[in-house]
Structures are given as C-alpha cells and as structure tokens.
Amino acid sequence: MNVNLNGATRSLMDDATVADAAALLDVRPGRGVAVAVNGEVVPRGEWGRRLREADHVEILRASQGG
Amino acid sequence: MDDFTVDGVTLPSRLILGTGGASSHAAAEAAIRASGTGLVTVALRRVDPSAPGSILDVVDRCGVRLLPNTAGCFTAVQAVRTAHLAREAFGTGWVKLEVIGDEKTLLPDPVELLAAAEKLVADGFTVWPYTNDDPILARRLADAGCPVVMPLGSPIGTGLGIRNPHNIALIVEGAGVPVILDAGIGTASEAAQAMELGCSGVLLASAVTRAEDPTAMAEAMRHAVIAGRLAHRAGRIPRRTHAEASTAFEGMAAL
Numbered sequence: 001m002n003v004n005l006n007g008a009t010r011s012l013m014d015d016a017t018v019a020d021a022a023a024l025l026d027v028r029p030g031r032g033v034a035v036a037v038n039g040e041v042v043p044r045g046e047w048g049r050r051l052r053e054a055d056h057v058e059i060l061r062a063s064q065g066g
Numbered sequence: 067m068d069d070f071t072v073d074g075v076t077l078p079s080r081l082i083l084g085t086g087g088a089s090s091h092a093a094a095e096a097a098i099r100a101s102g103t104g105l106v107t108v109a110l111r112r113v114d115p116s117a118p119g120s121i122l123d124v125v126d127r128c129g130v131r132l133l134p135n136t137a138g139c140f141t142a143v144q145a146v147r148t149a150h151l152a153r154e155a156f157g158t159g160w161v162k163l164e165v166i167g168d169e170k171t172l173l174p175d176p177v178e179l180l181a182a183a184e185k186l187v188a189d190g191f192t193v194w195p196y197t198n199d200d201p202i203l204a205r206r207l208a209d210a211g212c213p214v215v216m217p218l219g220s221p222i223g224t225g226l227g228i229r230n231p232h233n234i235a236l237i238v239e240g241a242g243v244p245v246i247l248d249a250g251i252g253t254a255s256e257a258a259q260a261m262e263l264g265c266s267g268v269l270l271a272s273a274v275t276r277a278e279d280p281t282a283m284a285e286a287m288r289h290a291v292i293a294g295r296l297a298h299r300a301g302r303i304p305r306r307t308h309a310e311a312s313t314a315f316e317g318m319a320a321l
Contacts, residue, residue: 006112006113007112025113025115026115027113031122031155031156031157032120032122032155032156033113033155034110034151034152034154034155035151035154036147036151039147040147041147041150041151041154043154044154058112058151059112059113060110060111060112060113060151060155061110061111061113061120061122061155062108062109062110062120062121062122062125062132062134062155062156063108063109063110063111063121064085064086064087064088064094064108064109064121065084065085065086065107065108065109065111065135065137065271066084066085066086066087066107066109066135066137066222066249066270066271066272
C-alpha cells in the first residue's frame with residue numbers, strides 16, 4: 001500500500017503499522033517524537049496500529065524554534 | 067522574594083530563550099547557559115534522518131524546562147493539533163501558542179488565537195499565548211484561562227523594540243495575569259524597558275541567536291531583565307520639564 005509519509009509517497013507492506021512507517025525514517029518510539037495519522041495523535045503505546053491505504057502520516061521531533 | 071511562578075512552577079529567571087536561529091546546537095547551548103534562563107522554546111518539525119543531534123539533548127544537558135511552540139500554524143485547528151503532538155513528544159502541557167495571520171508580518175491572527183486558546187485550556191494545557199499588543203485581546207486570553215499573556219513588542223525577528231509601550235503598560239495594568247514581552251526585542255535596553263513597564267518576563271530568540279556574539283548577548287539579556295525588574299520595583303523618579311538640583315543651594319558660600 002502507499003501512504004504519505006512526511007510529505008512523500010512511500011510504499012509499505014499491506015499490513016504495515018505506524019511503527020513500520022517510523023522505521024523507514026530510523027525513528028523508534030521514545031521521548032521527543034510524536035506521530036500524527038490523518039491529523040490525530042497516535043500515542044507511542046499505540047504504534048502497533050495498522051495503517052490504511054493513502055493515510056497521511058507525520059512523524060515529528062524537536063527542532064530549534066523561537 | 068521576587069519569584070516568578072507560573073502554573074505552580076518557580077522559574078530561576080524572568081528571561082525565556084528561544085532557540086530559533088541559532089547557528090548550531092553548540093551555539094544554542096552556550097547561549098542558554100549564558101542567559102541563565104530556566105525555560106527554552108522549541109518547535110516541532112518533520113524528522114530529518116540526516117540532521118545531526120537533537121536540540122532536545124541540548125535542553126536536557128542544560129537542565130532547563132521546555133516550552134514547545136506552535137510556530138508556523140495559521141489556523142486554530144493546526145495549532146491545537148501541534149500542541150497535542152508536543153504534549154505527546156515532550157510530556158508537557160505547557161505550550162507557547164502561536165497562530166499567525168500571514169508570512170509577511172507574522173502577526174498573530176486574533177480570531178484563530180483566541181479559539182485555539184479556549185480549546186487548549188479545555189484540553190488541560192497551560193497556554194502561553196503570543197498575542198498582539200492589544201489590551202482587550204490580552205484580557206480575553208486571560209479570561210479564557212491563559213495563566214500568562216505574551217504581547218509582541220514588534221513583529222518577530224524585526225528587532226524594532228517596543229513600538230507601543232503605552233499598550234504594553236495597559237496590558238500589564240488590565241490583563242490580570244503576568245505579562246511576558248515576546249518578540250521584537252533587538253538589544254538589552256529594550257528587554258530592560260519591557261521589565262520597567264511592568265512585564266513579568268521577556269521571551270526572545272533572534273536578538274540572541276542572530277547577534278554577532280550570541281553568548282555575549284545572552285549574558286547581556288540576563289542582566290537587562292534583572293536590571294529592568296529591579297528598576298520597576300524601585301520606582302523611577304517622575305519626569306520633569308525643568309531641572310531640580312540634586313545639590314542643595316542652602317548654605318552656599320557668598321563668593
């Protein structure tokens with residue numbers, strides 16, 4: 001299946017989870033990281049959740065800011 | 067004692083430092099340490115696997131608190147989602163709420179800002195709203211449950227200082243919550259002026275991170291905020307049209 005991951009189309013296995021998408025960016029669940037799927041927060045305890053075709057996944061972390 | 071306490075937390079300094087614009091994590095760390103701040107803002111951005119290190123490590127090493135921001139958000143919906151993501155990432159309900167109206171001015175959109183503040187307060191956040199220098203809007207934000215309000219001195223990154231000190235004084239007088247001057251500060255005298263006007267704190271980033279010597283400017287801001295606060299509490303002399311001798315004329319010799 002294809003999902004939008006941080007603005008780019010990426011191919012994943014049909015049974016892929018949030019954690020699988022994060023792994024594409026070398027990200028593991030932990031402090032300092034947050035994930036939104038279709039705009040809603042996915043708590044780090046729920047990264048085992050299955051993704052669906054065309055999901056919009058944002059994986060964010062701290063950056064310098066004012 | 068003259069503690070600065072927000073949401074039950076006493077901060078070691080009335081200076082809040084933004085990390086935006088720092089040339090490196092090392093430069094940010096030196097500035098944080100020199101500033102004496104206990105509270106540092108960070109943003110949330112997409113993971114960049116090629117980026118070295120993390121500003122979060124810097125903040126942790128310095129032993130300061132985090133104030134995540136919603137910088138770049140144009141709508142209440144975006145800002146509320148960003149705040150929830152920040153709470154998930156950093157485990158804090160503190161958020162610097164920034165909802166801007168356009169990229170040219172980076173001025174807050176008051177309608178979206180108030181809507182986002184109301185929603186986030188209802189969701190249990192401690193909302194630090196970046197707002198216009200509008201006394202009425204500041205009061206509305208305080209009424210909505212924000213424990214502080216953060217009016218701008220002038221637009222973000224301009225270094226134009228406090229363009230409307232009268233309004234800042236009115237906000238201090240009428241908001242009913244501590245006021246933190248946020249944005250527009252260019253140099254130390256302007257940070258001191260904010261404190262002399264009665265602000266409880268100053269939040270700045272560019273003035274330090276984009277100074278020729280950020281570490282030295284961070285130290286300057288540390289002292290400016292302390293000096294301005296002391297001067298405010300000391301009570302300045304009234305302005306006069308004519309001179310008033312500090313040395314008495316009485317007892318003067320006839321020469």
